[in-house]
Structures are given as C-alpha cells and as structure tokens.
Amino acid sequence: MLKGVKVKEITYLQAITEAVDEEMARDPTVFLMGEDIRQWGAPLGEFKGLFEKYGGERVRDTAISETAMLGAAAGAAATGMRPIVHIMFSEFLGVCMSDIRCVLTKTRYMTGAKTKFPATIMSYSGAGVSAAGEHSTCPYGYMMAIPGLKIVVPSTPYDAKGLIKSAIREDNPVQVLYHQKLISDRLTGEVPEEEYTIPIGKADIKREGSDVTVVAIGLMVHRALSAAAKLQEKGISIEVVDPRTLAPLDKQAIIDSVKKTGRLVIMDEEPKTESASSEISAIVAEEALDFLDAPIKRVCAPDTPIPFSPVLEKAWMPDEEDLLKAVNEIV
Amino acid sequence: MAIEKEKLIDMYRVMVRIRTFEDRVFKEFAAGNIPGFVHLYAGEEAIAAGACANLRPDDYITSTHRGHGHLIAKGGKTDRMMAELYGKKTGYNRGKGGSMHIAEVDIGILGADAIVAAGIPIAGGAALSAQMRGTDQVTLCFFGDGATNTTRFHEGVNLASIWKLPIVYVIENNVYAETTPVSYAMNIPNIADRAVAYGIPGKTVDGNDVLAVHEVVGEALARARKGEGPTLVECKTCRYYGHYEGDTQTYRTKQEFEECRKRDPIPRFRKKLIKMGVLTEKDADKINQEMLEELDKAVKFAEESPFPEPRETLEDVYT
Amino acid sequence: MAIEKEKLLDMYRTMVRIRIFEEKIAEDFAAGKIPGFVHLSAGQEANPTGVCANLRIDDIITSTHRGHGHVIAKAGNQYSLAPMVAELYGRKTGVNKGKAGSQHLSDMDIGVLVAEGIQGTALTLAAGAALTAKLRGTDQVVVSFIGDGTLNTGRFHEGMNMASAWKLPLICYCENNVWAESTNIYDVTNLTNITDRAVAFNIPGVSVDGNDVLAVYKVAAEAVARARKGEGPTFIEGKTCRRFGHFQGDTHLYRSQEEKDECMKRDPIPRFRKRLIEMKVLTEKEADKIQQEVQEEMDKAVKFALESPFPDPEEVLTDVYA
Numbered sequence: 013m014l015k016g017v018k019v020k021e022i023t024y025l026q027a028i029t030e031a032v033d034e035e036m037a038r039d040p041t042v043f044l045m046g047e048d049i050r051q052w053g054a055p056l057g058e059f060k061g062l063f064e065k066y067g068g069e070r071v072r073d074t075a076i077s078e079t080a081m082l083g084a085a086a087g088a089a090a091t092g093m094r095p096i097v098h099i100m101f102s103e104f105l106g107v108c109m110s111d112i113r114c115v116l117t118k119t120r121y122m123t124g125a126k127t128k129f130p131a132t133i134m135s136y137s138g139a140g141v142s143a144a145g146e147h148s149t150c151p152y153g154y155m156m157a158i159p160g161l162k163i164v165v166p167s168t169p170y171d172a173k174g175l176i177k178s179a180i181r182e183d184n185p186v187q188v189l190y191h192q193k194l195i196s197d198r199l200t201g202e203v204p205e206e207e208y209t210i211p212i213g214k215a216d217i218k219r220e221g222s223d224v225t226v227v228a229i230g231l232m233v234h235r236a237l238s239a240a241a242k243l244q245e246k247g248i249s250i251e252v253v254d255p256r257t258l259a260p261l262d263k264q265a266i267i268d269s270v271k272k273t274g275r276l277v278i279m280d281e282e283p284k285t286e287s288a289s290s291e292i293s294a295i296v297a298e299e300a301l302d303f304l305d306a307p308i309k310r311v312c313a314p315d316t317p318i319p320f321s322p323v324l325e326k327a328w329m330p331d332e333e334d335l336l337k338a339v340n341e342i343v
Numbered sequence: 344m345a346i347e348k349e350k351l352i353d354m355y356r357v358m359v360r361i362r363t364f365e366d367r368v369f370k371e372f373a374a375g376n377i378p379g380f381v382h383l384y385a386g387e388e389a390i391a392a393g394a395c396a397n398l399r400p401d402d403y404i405t406s407t408h409r410g411h412g413h414l415i416a417k418g419g420k421t422d423r424m425m426a427e428l429y430g431k432k433t434g435y436n437r438g439k440g441g442s443m444h445i446a447e448v449d450i451g452i453l454g455a456d457a458i459v460a461a462g463i464p465i466a467g468g469a470a471l472s473a474q475m476r477g478t479d480q481v482t483l484c485f486f487g488d489g490a491t492n493t494t495r496f497h498e499g500v501n502l503a504s505i506w507k508l509p510i511v512y513v514i515e516n517n518v519y520a521e522t523t524p525v526s527y528a529m530n531i532p533n534i535a536d537r538a539v540a541y542g543i544p545g546k547t548v549d550g551n552d553v554l555a556v557h558e559v560v561g562e563a564l565a566r567a568r569k570g571e572g573p574t575l576v577e578c579k580t581c582r583y584y585g586h587y588e589g590d591t592q593t594y595r596t597k598q599e600f601e602e603c604r605k606r607d608p609i610p611r612f613r614k615k616l617i618k619m620g621v622l623t624e625k626d627a628d629k630i631n632q633e634m635l636e637e638l639d640k641a642v643k644f645a646e647e648s649p650f651p652e653p654r655e656t657l658e659d660v661y662t
Numbered sequence: 663m664a665i666e667k668e669k670l671l672d673m674y675r676t677m678v679r680i681r682i683f684e685e686k687i688a689e690d691f692a693a694g695k696i697p698g699f700v701h702l703s704a705g706q707e708a709n710p711t712g713v714c715a716n717l718r719i720d721d722i723i724t725s726t727h728r729g730h731g732h733v734i735a736k737a738g739n740q741y742s743l744a745p746m747v748a749e750l751y752g753r754k755t756g757v758n759k760g761k762a763g764s765q766h767l768s769d770m771d772i773g774v775l776v777a778e779g780i781q782g783t784a785l786t787l788a789a790g791a792a793l794t795a796k797l798r799g800t801d802q803v804v805v806s807f808i809g810d811g812t813l814n815t816g817r818f819h820e821g822m823n824m825a826s827a828w829k830l831p832l833i834c835y836c837e838n839n840v841w842a843e844s845t846n847i848y849d850v851t852n853l854t855n856i857t858d859r860a861v862a863f864n865i866p867g868v869s870v871d872g873n874d875v876l877a878v879y880k881v882a883a884e885a886v887a888r889a890r891k892g893e894g895p896t897f898i899e900g901k902t903c904r905r906f907g908h909f910q911g912d913t914h915l916y917r918s919q920e921e922k923d924e925c926m927k928r929d930p931i932p933r934f935r936k937r938l939i940e941m942k943v944l945t946e947k948e949a950d951k952i953q954q955e956v957q958e959e960m961d962k963a964v965k966f967a968l969e970s971p972f973p974d975p976e977e978v979l980t981d982v983y984a
Contacts, residue, residue, distance in 0.1 A: 018616030051522035051594040069797060075492035075528035075827060076520055080820030083786020084793055090775055091794040093720065103836060104458065107494070115783045119776055121981045122766045123646035124759030142430070144380035144441040146457040160982050183984035219855035227872070316660045319651075321430030322378050335361045493825050494816020501814050504852040530826040530894075531864045540862035542852035 014170075024194045027203060028134075029037055030239050031176035032096060034207065036066055039094060042180055045072040045081055046098025046134075054098055056136065056195050078104055082111035082133075086119070089131040090206040093206040094180060101147045102137040104190060105155075116185045117160030133177045133187045136283060137165075138231055139313075139329055140193035144320040150281045152229060152288035156259050157185055162186040162212055163258040165195070167233035169201035171256055174210030182212060191231045199234075213257045215265035221251035224339055226283040227292055228252055232311075232330060239335040248307040248343055264290060267270035267300045274305035277338050279330055284312035306342035311335050346557070347526075351621050354396050354553055356630050358388040358609050361412040363634040364421050365584075367642060368411070368428060368442075372588045376646075377428050381442045383560035384412035386583030389608035390515055391416035393556030394483055397564050403451045403469045403482040405462030408443045409515075410455030413485050418450045422641040438651045439659065453482075458489035463499035463512070470508035474570075480508045481567045483521035483560070489520025491534050500573065504541040507572035511563040514577040515550060519588045522594045543573050550578025551608040556613075581606065663937060666881070670943050673715050673875055675739050675952050677707040680731040682956045683743060684906075686964065687750060688731070691720025693912045695968075696750050700764040703731035705873075705905035708930035709837045710735035712878025713805055715843075716886045717773070722791045722804045724784035725777035727765045728837075728904075732807050737772040743963040753970035760973045761981065775804075782808070782817025785834060789821045792830035796892075803831045803889040805882075813856055822895065826863035831889035835884070835898045837872060843908045844916045860897040872900025873930040876937075884930050 022030070034040045044062065046054060050073040053060030063071040078099055078280050085095040099105050105112065112133070120127050139148035155163050162184055168170035172190060179186035218233055219240050228236035233254045240250035253269050255261055270276050276296055280289040289310045296308060311330045319325055365385040371377050384391070387409075389586055395404065395416035395651050404624035406413040414424060419435070419638070427434025428442050446454035456462050464530050466484035473480040490496055491514060503510050518525055538545025544566075546558045556578055581603035585592045591598070616622040669901035684704040691700050703710075706728075714723070725732040733746060749756030751766050758768050767777045775791055778784035788806035795802040812818050813836065825832040838856060840847055853859070860867025866888075870881045878900055885896035903925035907914035914922070938944040 041563075047520070050523045052590075056520075057559060072828075073523045075488040075523070075820070075823055077492050077494070077820035077824060079494050079782075079817050079872035080786045080789060080824045083783055083817060083821065084824060085791020087724075087775065087792075088797075088853045090770070090787070091789070091791045093794045093797060095790070107458070110780060111783055111786065114780050115776070115778065115787060119766070119768075120984065122758065123768050123776070124756070124761040125984075126758060126769055130984070136746040144379060144457065145439075145446055145471045146443070162983075192523055278952045290831030301387065314657055316657060317439075319656055320379060320441030320444070321651055323430065323650040324438060324656045327656040369948065492820060494820055497816050497819030501851065505850055528827055529823055529830075529863075531862065537862040540853075540859045542854075542858070658982075 014202055014204060015192070017248045019202040020205055021200050021202055022169050024169045024172055024201070025056065025058055025175035028139055029060060031173045032180070033062060035177055035180040036062065036070065037229065041092060042094045043070040043072065044096045044098065045074050047074055047076060047100060049073050049098060055100060056192060059098070066160070071160060078108040079111055082108040083115060085131045086111065086115045086129055089129040090127045094130045096132045096134060096180060097135055098258060099135045102135045103146045103149045105135060105151060112161070112341060113158055117158050118191055120214050121160060125222065128183050129185045130183045131185045133185070135187070135189055136160065136192040137189040138193050139318050139325055140189040140231065141196050142320055142322050142325060143192070143316045148318040149190070150230065152189070152258055152282055153286045156288060156291055160185065160262060161259060163189065164212060164228045164256060165189045165258055166167060167230050167254055170203050171210060171216065173203050173207055173283045175212065175256060178209045181209070183341040186212065189230070210256070213260045213262055215257070215262035216249060216257045217251065217265070217269070218254045219250065219252040221273065223249045223250035223273055223343060224275040224277060225251050225253060225266070226277045226279055226335065227266055227275045229258070229288055230281060232279040232281055235330070235332050239332040242336065243339060248339065250339070261292070263295055263299070266296065270296055270300050274303060275342050276304065277309040277311060277335065277342070279311040279335055281330055282290065282312055283315040284310060285315050287312055308340040309342055311338050344626040348621050350396060351616060354392045354557070355612055355616060356394040358612065359630055359634045360393065360421065360551065361388045361415045361635070362609055363638050364411055364415060364424070366637045369584065369588060371642065372576065378430055379397055379441050379521050380587045380589070381428065382409040382587045383584040384409050386607065387515055387517060387580045388412055388602060389553035389612070390513060390550045390578045390580060391485070392555050393553040394513055394560040394561030397561045398451070398483060398558055401451060402480050403453050403466070405453050405466045405482070405484050407453065407462060407486055408457045410443070410445065410489065414445055414452055414455070417452050419445070419447060419452060422638055422644040425599065425641040425645040426648050429645040429648070430650065431645055432651040433644070433648040437655065439589060445662070453533070460486055460493040460495035462486060463490065463495045466510055467499050467503050467508060470503065470510045471506065474506070479568045481511065481564050484513050484514045485515060487520065488514060488516040488518070488525045488534060489523070489528065491537060492528055499556050500575070503573040504543050507570060509567035510573040511560055512573060512575045513560065514575065515580055517580050517582045519582065519586065530570050533577060535575055536577040543575060545575040545577070547577045547579065551606045551611065553608055553612050572630055667928045669715060670938060671798045672739060673711050673879070674733050674938055674944065675956065676711045677875065677934060678952055678956050679743065680707040680711070680734050681931055682960050683730055683734060684899065686960050688906060688910055690964070695750055698763050699909045699911070700750065701728040701909050702906045703904070704840060705925060707731055708875035708878055708934070709835065709848050709872045709900040709902055710807065712875045713835055713882040714937055715879055716882045717803070717805065719773060721802050722773045722775050722788070724775050724788040724806045725768070726807055727777070727779045727807065727811055729767055729777035730764070733767050733774050733777070736774050741772060743959060744966040748967040750969050751967040751970070752972060753967055754973040755966070756888040757968040759977065761826055767856050773941055782814045782815035782821070785812065786817050786821040787921065789832055790827050792825065792832040793828065795831055796828070801890045803833065803886050803888065805833045807835050807837060809842065810836060810838040811845070812836070812839065813847070813859060814850060822863045822897065823867070823949040825895040826865050829892065829894035830894070832895040833885045833889055833898060834895065835882070835900060837902050838899050839902050839904045841908065841917065857897060857899050859914065865895050865897060867897045869899045869901065873928045873933065874901030875930060875934050
C-alpha cells in the first residue's frame with residue numbers, strides 16, 4: 013500500500029487533525045463547529061490548533077445545541093459551504109437524529125436534486141474506556157438504515173486521514189465515526205508524506221488469507237488481526253476485511269473474499285440485533301449463499317446497554333477470545 | 344426566616360461531606376483508582392446543600408454529569424457512591440452506571456444523567472406523576488448553564504409552565520459549559536430572564552451563599568407545593584476543579600480562578616455560623632475530621648468490595 | 663415610508679395570486695386530482711407578501727408545510743405558477759420533479775431553501791444559511807417563516823439562541839394563526855404576548871397585524887435593514903388567521919363559528935384593495951382586471967400540470983446522492 017512513497021509515522025488522533033487541517037487550508041468554504049472546539053480542539057483534542065490557525069469564524073464553538081448545529085450544518089451546506097459538525101459522542105446523534113434523517117439526508121431527494129448537502133458529521137464511537145452507557149456506543153447499524161447518508165469508520169491512521177479528507181470533499185452528507193479507544197491507546201501508523209485520499213465505498217483487505225473471512229469494523233479490526241496471527245500458528249489462514257465505509261458498503265469485496273474462503277465471521281462492536289453485522293450477513297446469505305461451507309458467525313456485543321465497571325465492560329465487548337471461539341466452531 | 348440550629352449545622356455538614364468526597368475522588372482518580380471520567384462539584388456545594396435542605400425524603404431530584412453533590416445532599420451514602428465510582432458490585436448501581444449515572448429512586452434520586460439537560464423532561468414527568476397522584480411532592484431539577492441552550496430546556500420548561508407542574512429548576516451557572524464561556528454561547532446577561540419566555544418567575548441568587556440559596560429555592564418550592572407552578576432559579580457560582588478531571592483549564596484566567604477560590608462557600612458559611620454562635624471552631628473542626636474519617640471508610644469499603652461478575656453484564660436489561 | 667406605486671400593485675397581485683392558487687388547489691384536492699395532503703395559506707397572504715417585498719432574489723427564505731404563499735411571494739410575480747402546480751400534481755415537470763409535493767416545495771434559484779414538514783427544522787437550517795452569508799461576507803439576509811406551533815419546539819430555542827449569540831442575519835417570522843393543527847397556541851404556551859420569547863435571546867421581538875400587508879412590510883423592512891447591517895436577528899409575530907382548516911379535509915370544528923366569521927371579515931385582500939383604491943393607486947376596474955389575469959394564469963398552470971407526464975418509475979432511484 014505504501015511502497016515507493018515517502019512515509020511518516022503518526023497517531024490516529026494526528027491523522028484526524030491533519031485531515032481536517034489540510035482540507036481547511038485547501039478550501040475556504042470548509043468550516044468546523046461543535047462544542048469545546050476552541051479551547052480543547054474538542055474533548056479528545058482532535059482539532060487542537062485549528063482555532064489558532066483559522067480563527068473563530070471558521071472554528072466555531074457552539075452552545076450545547078445539537079439540533080441547531082445539525083440544522084445549521086444543513087443550511088450552510090445547501091448554500092455553498094462545507095461544514096464539519098462535531099457531534100461529540102455518537103449517542104448524542106440521537107439528540108438531533110430527525111435533523112439527520114429528515115433534513116440532511118432526504119431533502120436533496122425530495123426536492124428532485126435542487127439541493128446538495130456536502131456536510132461532514134464527526135463523532136466518537138466505541139467502548140473500552142469505562143465511559144459508561146451514554147458515551148460508548150457504536151451506532152453503525154442504525155446509521156446504515158438512513159438512505160442518503162454515507163458512513164466511514166476508519167480503523168488506522170492511514171484510513172482516518174484519507175477517509176476524512178474524502179468525506180469533507182464529498183458532495184453528500186458523511187458521518188465519520190472514529191473510535192475513542194484508538195485515540196486513547198495512541199494507535200500509530202504510517203501515512204504518506206504527500207497528500208492522498210481514500211475513496212469512500214472501498215473496503216480494504218487488512219490481511220490476506222484463505223480459510224476464513226473475518227469482516228471486522230473499527231477497533232475490531234485490530235482484535236481480528238491479533239486473533240488471525242494466533243490462528244496462523246495453528247495453520248488456519250484468516251482474511252481480515254475492513255469495510256472502512258459502511259454506507260455505501262463495498263459488498264463486492266466481502267463477497268469476493270467469501271467466495272475464496274467459504275467461511276464468514278463478522279466482528280462488530282454493537283449489540284447483535286440490527287447491527288452492521290445483521291446487514292452484512294443478510295447480503296452474503298442473499299448473494300453468496302452457495303459459496304458458504306459453514307454457517308455465518310457473528311461476534312458481537314450482547315443486546316444490553318454498555319456497562320461502566322471495567323470488568324463488565326470487558327465482558328461486554330467482543331474480543332479475541334470470542335473470535336477464536338467462533339472460528340473454531342466453523343473450521 | 345429563622346432556621347433551626349440543627350438544620351444549619353446539617354447544611355454545613357452536607358457541604359463539608361461533599362467537599363471531602365470530591366477532594367478524595369480527585370486524589371483517587373489522579374492515582375488511577377477510578378476508571379472512566381469524573382466531573383467534580385467542589386465549589387458549588389452551597390447550591391445542593393441549600394436547595395436540598397428544603398426537601399422531604401419523598402421529594403425528587405434529577406441531577407447531572409456533575410452530580411455527586413446533589414446525591415449527597417439528597418441523602419446518598421458516600422460509601423455506596425464511592426463503590427459505584429470504583430465500578431464495584433456494592434455501588435448504588437452495581438457498577439453499571441459509574442460517576443455520571445448514579446440513581447437511587449428509593450431516596451428520591453431519579454438519576455444523574457450524562458446527556459446534558461436530559462434531567463429536565465424527566466423531572467417534568469416526576470412532577471406530573473405527583474400532580475396526577477394528588478400528592479404534594481415536589482421535584483428539584485438541577486442543571487448547568489449549558490443546558491439552558493438545549494431543546495430539552497425549552498420544551499421541558501414550556502410544558503411545566505402550562506401544566507403548572509411542581510418543579511423548581513435550579514440552574515448552576517458556573518460560567519463555563521465545559522470550556523465555552525456562557526457569554527459566547529448565549530447573548531443574555533441573566534439566564535433567569537429566560538423565565539419570561541415561559542411566563543414563570545425567574546430569580547437570580549448568589550450560588551455560593553448557602554442561606555440565600557436555601558431561602559430562594561425554599562420559596563419556589565413552597566409555591567410549587569401549593570400548585571402554583573414552576574420557578575427558574577439561577578445560582579451564580581464557579582467550579583473549583585476543571586470540567587472533568589484531567590482538564591487543564593487553560594481557558595480560565597488565573598485571576599478568575601483565584602477569585603473563585605476566594606468565594607469558597609464553605610469557609611464563608613463556617614465563619615457565619617461561628618458568628619451566629621451556632622458553631623464553635625472546635626465543633627467545625629470536628630465535623631471536618633468526621634467527614635475525613637467517613638471518606639476513609641468509604642474508600643476502604645469501595646476498595647474491599649468485589650467487582651461484579653462478568654455474567655452480570657447480561658442482567659438488568661429488562662425487569 | 664413611501665412605497666412606489668409599482669411595488670404596491672405588485673404586492674396586491676402577489677396576494678391575489680396566492681389566494682387564487684390556494685382556492686384552486688382546494689377545489690382540485692376535493693375533486694381527488696391532487697395526491698397526498700395539502701395545507702393552505704389562504705387568509706395569511708399579507709405575511710409572506712409584506713415580508714418578501716423587502717427581499718432580493720439572492721436573499722433566502724425557509725418555509726413550512728403551509729408554504730405555497732411563501733414560495734409565490736419570494737419568487738415574485740414574473741415566476742410562473744405552472745411548475746408549482748405541476749409539483750402538487752406529482753408531475754415530472756414539477757419544480758421538484760414530483761418528489762416533493764405540497765409540503766416540500768423549494769427552489770434555490772429563487773432563494774427558497776427548503777419547506778419542511780417537521781416543525782422547526784427549517785429554522786435551524788435558516789440559521790445555517792445566515793451563517794454562510796456571514797462567513798462569506800455577503801449582505802444577504804435569511805427569513806425563516808414558522809407557525810405558532812413551532813414556538814414550543816426545541817429547534818426554535820436552539821436556532822434563535824445560535825442566531826443571537828452569533829449575530830446572524832436571520833429574521834424569524836412567526837405567522838401566528840393561533841391554531842397549531844387543532845391545538846390553540848395559548849393552551850400550550852403560558853404567554854399573552856408570544857414576542858416575550860425574544861427576551862430569552864435578548865433580541866428585538868415585534869408584533870404586527872399580519873393581515874395588514876403595509877404594516878407587515880414596514881416591520882419587516884426594519885428587521886431586514888438591521889440584519890443587513892450585521893446587527894443580528896429579529897423575531898416578528900404576524901397575528902393572522904387561516905380561512906381553511908389545518909389541512910384540506912380538516913373540518914376545523916375546534917374553532918368556533920364566531921372565530922371563523924371574524925377571520926373571514928379580517929380578509930387582508932379586500933382590505934388592501936380598498937386601501938389602494940383610496941390611495942388612488944388602483945381603480946375598481948384595474949383590480950378586477952388583476953383578478954381576471956391571475957385567474958387565467960392559474961387555469962393555464964393547471965392545464966400545464968394536467969398535460970404533463972408523471973415521472974418515470976426509474977426516477978425513484980435518482981437524486982439520492984449528489
């Protein structure tokens with residue numbers, strides 16, 4: 013992937029900052045609004061330094077008014093700007109969900125293409141930091157059920173930077189869901205020195221293999237990769253597919269991998285019901301059933317809210333052990 | 344309004360209990376003994392203590408992400424709260440809620456809530472329930488300045504006003520919504536003026552003066568109990584610590600920070616009680632000492648309590 | 663404030679166009695020719711007419727479920743009614759290709775950003791459009807028309823707070839027709855003057871007779887000037903009433919006969935006509951001629967709609983993404 017180009021090592025957090033910074037420098041219509049943007053660069057610091065660099069007109073602190081932020085993003089987008097709106101934790105998306113479901117994503121269609129909404133929503137998702145029930149959600153499944161919305165879920169610094177830059181340039185509303193644990197774990201990785209983008213809607217094979225396809229999303233990609241290394245020692249070859257974009261989903265990449273391996277496990281950090289894994293399972297069952305040599309397995313969280321205590325949270329989150337168990341059941 | 348000596352001392356004790364609790368949480372969090380994140384109430388004790396001293400055990404409160412003080416003032420036990428913060432099985436919510444989600448309905452604590460302003464409509468529902476059941480229970484609804492810019496504030500207060508619900512809204516205006524100064528997020532000098540928009544009384548009070556808070560909230564509660572509807576009380580205060588622990592507070596000037604420390608409601612009340620002859624220096628020191636010991640015990644209780652069993656993850660979703 | 667004769671006549675024609683449009687739609691809807699549901703603004707014409715007479719074509723409005731009048735007024739009398747009628751008839755030639763229908767008519771070419779069926783969503787959207795104007799340094803203003811029911815939604819509060827804190831060039835114009843669907847606004851709002859809501863944002867709040875087009879024009883002119891100068895938002899209440907029900911088919915039995923009769927008497931169109939005749943801007947004959955011309959225009963627009971094809975079924979899949 014990065015052969016022949018000059019690279020540098022950066023953190024997942026830096027990748028987010030660089031993406032937004034570069035796009036703001038490139039396009040004066042890009043601006044950012046959210047809570048605690050000015051002082052902290054958002055609570056986890058992903059926009060740090062941007063206020064100093066671009067000033068208060070383009071880096072705007074808002075009141076705690078998610079519905080106003082979302083509506084204003086739609087209004088600004090429809091009138092020629094490219095707003096980035098930071099809705100801090102994914103669970104807060106619920107506060108402004110009708111503005112996302114109705115205004116931002118339906119209006120273009122309902123007006124017969126009279127408008128477009130090049131807006132980017134950025135939110136933290138994911139558990140693993142004892143942030144308790146309202147600050148730990150991965151809302152993949154229910155966001156995927158919104159026609160007109162694109163969703164990117166970067167799992168590495170490379171993906172984060174490339175996908176966020178594409179999201180900002182995209183002429184449609186894009187939800188970026190980045191994982192707070194990848195920030196707090198200070199995940200690092202290589203990115204090109206030169207500018208690059210990653211197309212929205214294209215999956216990435218994070219590890220090639222021949223026995224089992226594991227589709228893993230976000231943080232789960234890393235857990236799948238470490239399980240795959242262990243399984244390799246036992247002679248089981250795992251292919252790890254990272255969809256990177258949940259909408260539009262790169263169905264072909266998943267189906268191609270299943271055709272090769274004949275086995276599918278989906279690892280998804282959501283309560284199982286109506287999760288991204290539900291949709292991926294349905295697609296493969298519908299379009300590639302004949303290629304499956306074993307039932308589809310899903311490694312998800314239980315259908316409960318997310319608990320606070322680290323002991324409970326660990327039990328709640330899908331981990332390597334759960335994946336090893338699922339793979340062993342089908343090979 | 345004359346307040347009995349016992350009550351005055353009680354209020355003082357509650358304030359010291361809150362401060363001691365928060366100082367201890369500050370220390371234990373910094374030492375890595377508490378997971379997740381915590382938002383401390385230190386500096387704002389006079390509000391919870393003054394307001395809740397008007398309540399009966401069967402009255403309700405709703406709280407916020409910065410909720411430890413409200414819970415203590417409403418009768419929450421420091422050991423079970425501390426155990427919850429440690430993620431232990433013996434915590435109020437069996438380790439499932441943590442700092443931002445403590446609830447104990449039996450003592451009228453409907454819950455802290457981490458979604459800003461989520462408590463406002465919940466308080467409306469509790470007050471509606473009291474009204475429909477024909478009791479004279481009241482609901483005290485605490486929230487911060489940032490919450491008054493939200494949908495829930497507007498819709499919640501409007502409904503409470505038209506239905507004359509027995510609620511007192513207590514705005515803890517500590518000047519910062521996380522890092523954003525009130526003046527940046529809203530173009531209005533006194534948040535209590537927002538009451539005009541709903542046709543209800545609005546009062547602004549020094550939130551670091553426990554007796555002033557007690558009196559203003561007390562009048563509003565009496566009004567609510569008589570069925571005359573809600574009141575908006577804005578308590579002007581300031582935070583001792585940052586928004587959450589770990590916040591370096593670079594957005595606050597040194598001068599503002601020092602002024603906040605000078606406005607500390609606890610020494611101020613202590614001095615007043617001594618002057619009133621309600622308390623001696625020795626009595627006051629004794630209370631401090633008792634609270635330190637109580638918190639030592641609470642931490643010990645939390646430390647020695649077991650973590651929940653992993654299987655408990657699956658419990659409590661449905662009744 | 664003297665208003666040129668041309669402008670006065672233009673405003674009168676706009677009001678007549680809205681009325682004739684709405685009455686024809688009522689008739690065709692009752693005859694089963696229009697699918698879905700429609701909300702008519704007959705009786706409220708003076709509000710959008712008086713406001714939009716202050717706006718430039720590059721200024722922006724947002725509208726509501728009761729939006730036909732806003733679009734007609736913002737577009738101006740030179741803009742054909744035909745694509746609007748075709749849209750209501752669900753035709754391919756409709757302004758939104760048959761995808762919007764009555765409740766979502768919009769066209770940025772004439773500065774109509776959206777019409778929203780969810781109360782308040784358009785107000786925050788309008789704040790965003792006003793933010794664009796501010797960020798780009800243009801002197802465009804944005805007017806968000808809302809109904810009284812929207813006053814109690816969170817979006818009103820959040821949107822107006824944002825507009826006030828950021829001094830956005832936004833005017834929130836509330837057409838207070840007293841009825842939020844079937845609910846009397848004063849049963850769900852504990853206020854005598856809804857302009858008291860402006861106090862919460864520390865901005866001017868002005869109440870005006872929404873059936874007096876010249877009064878509306880004047881109040882809106884001040885607010886528009888204020889917004890253009892960068893002095894921030896204004897809240898305006900136009901006290902008005904609707905001649906029809908909430909939607910077509912609504913028997914509006916929740917309104918007393920007396921109130922309905924009163925509303926019919928307050929009709930802004932004969933009132934303005936009389937005034938213009940007194941001012942010698944218009945003769946009876948000229949007024950009748952306007953009536954006749956608009957009637958013909960509407961007949962042609964309906965004919966256009968009826969003769970237009972429906973969209974191709976394949977179009978269901980287009981326009982989701984840009």
